[in-house]
Amino acid sequence: MTYTSFFPQQRTLMGPGPSDISPQVQLASSKPLVGHLDPQFLKLMDEIKQMLQLAFQTQNANTFVVSAPGSAGMETCFVNLLEPGDKVIVCINGVFGMRMKENIERCQAQAIVVEDPWGSPVSEDKLELALQQHPDAKCVAFVHAETSTGVCSDAQALCAIAKRYNCLTIVDAVTSLGGVPLKVDEWQIDAVYSGSQKCLSCIPGLSPVSFSPAAIDVLNARKVPVQSWFLDHTLVMNYWSSTQKRSYHHTAPVTSLYAMHEALVQLHHEGLENSWNRHQQQHMVLRDGLEAMGIEFIVDPKYRLPQLNTVAIPNGVDDALIRSRLLNEYNLEIGAGLGAFAGKAWRIGLMGYAARTENVSLCLAALREVL
Amino acid sequence: MTYTSFFPQQRTLMGPGPSDISPQVQLASSKPLVGHLDPQFLKLMDEIKQMLQLAFQTQNANTFVVSAPGSAGMETCFVNLLEPGDKVIVCINGVFGMRMKENIERCQAQAIVVEDPWGSPVSEDKLELALQQHPDAKCVAFVHAETSTGVCSDAQALCAIAKRYNCLTIVDAVTSLGGVPLKVDEWQIDAVYSGSQKCLSCIPGLSPVSFSPAAIDVLNARKVPVQSWFLDHTLVMNYWSSTQKRSYHHTAPVTSLYAMHEALVQLHHEGLENSWNRHQQQHMVLRDGLEAMGIEFIVDPKYRLPQLNTVAIPNGVDDALIRSRLLNEYNLEIGAGLGAFAGKAWRIGLMGYAARTENVSLCLAALREVL
Known part of the structure; x- marks a missing residue:
């Protein structure tokens, strides 16, 4: 053969x-390959973090890119924040809410499902009722823009309810980031993940993620190690943090991150x-x-x-x-x-x-x- | 700013x-982006599988590419094959053996360590002794080419020993694939992972993996679900298998796989x-x-x-x-x-x-x- x-x-x-990518993004990943600890590349990573903070509308220092697709971004949020036995209210109105439930259960946490019909948004009343029934819930998780149905749920309202019950909020913004308003800090989102290949118009394979300080507190107070070594945020941030000496965790997808940088440059150029x-x-x-x-x-x-x-x-x-x-x-x-x-x-x-x-x-x- | x-x-x-990549591989990821279920792309995936079988020297049908770096390839092998309480003999003679141990423990399995000095190969005698002491071990895991020290261990001999004790063999071939002889079937390797960015000279961010039929039997007989949804091999193969209707699992890193294809074309052109x-x-x-x-x-x-x-x-x-x-x-x-x-x-x-x-x-x- x-x-x-x-x-x-x-x-x-x-x-x-x-989605379609611009000619500039298309060419970006063909720029000369450099090492994942090259000073030029570390500067690029810092710029990506800053531009992602703007895109997510957040001041979170823990804003970075998972070296894998959106599904791994989702898993990053759940494996870092959940421990066995935790109770999570998960709102399901399409495929990606179902995937969240899968993630929760694989963390040996308990998923309390709030279900809405396909094609409808997540119901605020149902969420509130579930929170009243489960005052010991640790997190509320839902999809902002459900890619399987084309529905936008009111992330701001849902997070406001979750916060009244002292829950962390985990939000899937895979399809929303860059396409519709998403304001991570103002809306009180504690963990958010997105995908490179949707409204950012970058090549597929990367997942921007951001954790709030409250989420980091929960992570730091864990009793059980994060079940994934690859997605263990504390280890990943030894590489992504700009405030300390970078140490090797895994080899970053260097040229894919070139494309992410270029896509973000274009987003900020447009506004x-x-x-x-x-x-x-x-x-x-x-x-x-x-x-x-x-x-x-x-x-x-x-x-x-x-x-x-x-x-x-x-x-x-x-x-x-x-x-x-x-x-x-x-x-x-x-x-x-x-x-x-x-x-x-x-x-x-x-x-x-x-x-x-x-x-x-x-x-x-x-x-x-x-x- | x-x-x-x-x-x-x-x-x-x-x-x-x-490592350096060729100009052809450098340009490959800038070819026109197509969808992850585009018939053109599915054909490309089939060719990648076939060329990887040649590179790994295996007939394993379960030969594919993890959509993330080598560390995720490592995790793929462990999370799919291990269940809580399993005993694994892990040979450590550098950083990546240590990382294997981390993976084993995060699967709630027990790691029995066989240690050799940095700069030395894995000792066959020590492995044999450990197997005698732990006849209930399920797997033997070691690094073929230890990237932290530049040492090549005798994978063939180590696997032969493991097989005498009816163990599955899990081998890190991140740095060996394409650079030194590696014969997955002949050497009786049950699970092997590599990286795109070493001797294949592809861009970083992908991890070729292959599972033997015996490994798939162990996977199919699991009692506990795989702890990672993203790396759950049964789900991933619904997308990567060429013998069934492809179903969406995650969005593949399409253009990175263009580069992998081109790197493999070059490898087979050279021989x-x-x-x-x-x-x-x-x-x-x-x-x-x-x-x-x-x-x-x-x-x-x-x-x-x-x-x-x-x-x-x-x-x-x-x-x-x-x-x-x-x-x-x-x-x-x-x-x-x-x-x-x-x-x-x-x-x-x-x-x-x-x-x-x-x-x-x-x-x-x-x-x-x-x-």
Whole structure:
């Protein structure tokens, strides 16, 4: 068997992520490779931390990038903050809430589930009721922007409730960061993780994470060691902290972090609020075009994520055939439904660099032609 | 604060990794980004698996890439194969054996340590004695090529001993894969992990892993769930297996895997044995040059890794100053000592693309000039 270099066909990425990346980000990871302890690289890491603090709207010193995808970012938050026997209220309204529950249970903690239907936001009343019933809960965990349904829950309100019951808050911001308002400090989020490949429009494989001082206090007071060596935050911060001598923990994904740096430079060049507004504006153009074709949104307008448009597959339409025609004839990727929405919904992403006029126009034109 | 794009100074990477990468690998991750379920990408993943089987010299169907650095590959092996209370004999002769012990204990398993001095290989007699004393051991774990010391242990002999006592074998091949002979099937290795950034000369951030059928049997017979959701091999293989419908687990680091594919294409173009020979030949040139300068190797010739040359820092020489002059004046990175060797040794890497004449000549010339 002979193997040859890979020459991928270029795609327009309008699924649930990875999203389109800019040409600048695309080239960033091909800059000359340096060592993970090279002074140039340590300076780059410091800038990434600072820019992430701005993106997350936080002063948390413990703001950094996990050297693995968003799922590892999620696991970082749970394995560092939970100990066996802890009780966590987890709000589930889609795939990623379910994944949180899996994480909680694998930490030998107890998950108290607050469930809402797919396509609905997390209910504040149900959370409050669960907290009244479980006054010994240590944490409340929920997904801000549920990638499986396109729903945005009110993270600020949910955290405010959790705080009234003295709980730590753990928030999945994989799809929200950079696309809709997210204010970690103002909203009292104690642990938050995101993904590189959504609205930051960086290459996939990295997970920005931030821990509040209260979360660090809980981590420092642990009785049982963190079950993951790779994700043990105390060890990771010996490498990521800029206030002490850096010591080797693992070899950082140097060139992927170049791409993260460039994506953050672009976000700050545009401005965070401008980025939120652009996602909203492109969403409205896409929405009008889809609705004009008779395609209906699944999520109530009040809770819709501009960056992830979940629409019902029209009656009689062959899901796989249409997606495959879009991919093969137009090089356009849109997302299939996930979990309860498989075969019932499409997920059209307008994330980061994908949220621009030419993408929206292409997507509407291609859908019009194939339907 | 204004942030601008990063323009790294180009380095020659002759430390313990990341190593120099070829221009082809450098460009690979800038090829057009496609989705992690794109048919083009799934085909690429299949080729990566096949080429890794050749590199590892195995028929294991469960050969794939962990979407995170070598430390996560290590953790993948331990969390999937160990359950609380299991007994594991771990051979320690450097930093990475110590890290294995950390992993074992965080799985709530019991680590029986077989210790050898830094700079020595793992002792076969001591392993045999430990197995006699602990007939209930489930696994034997050791490092094939100890990156902290530059020592190669006899993986074949150690595995043969372990197998006589019906133990699973878990082998760290982070620094050995591609640089020295490694024959997973012939040597009866049940779980092996490596790193992308060593002798494969790929960008850092990925960890090739392979499990034998016997290891998969142990995994399938588990009583307790794998403590890591992200590294749960059964779930990961729903995405990596080519014999079933791929289902989403996490978003793969698509462009990093482009680089892995290209690095493996180059390895197979060169030929695995040719690559081993090239490492050995360049090592001998470097060795002769260093010894001519009066620089002494720490490791006995019999156990020396050609790809990681550990030498004593000459008396009276300022470790940090010399390494910093090499970096700042020659853009040449060599490795500091790690752990017990900090301040006492340099680690000069000849890994993958770094193992070529121009690098050896530059390194010798630069050292001659600064010393």
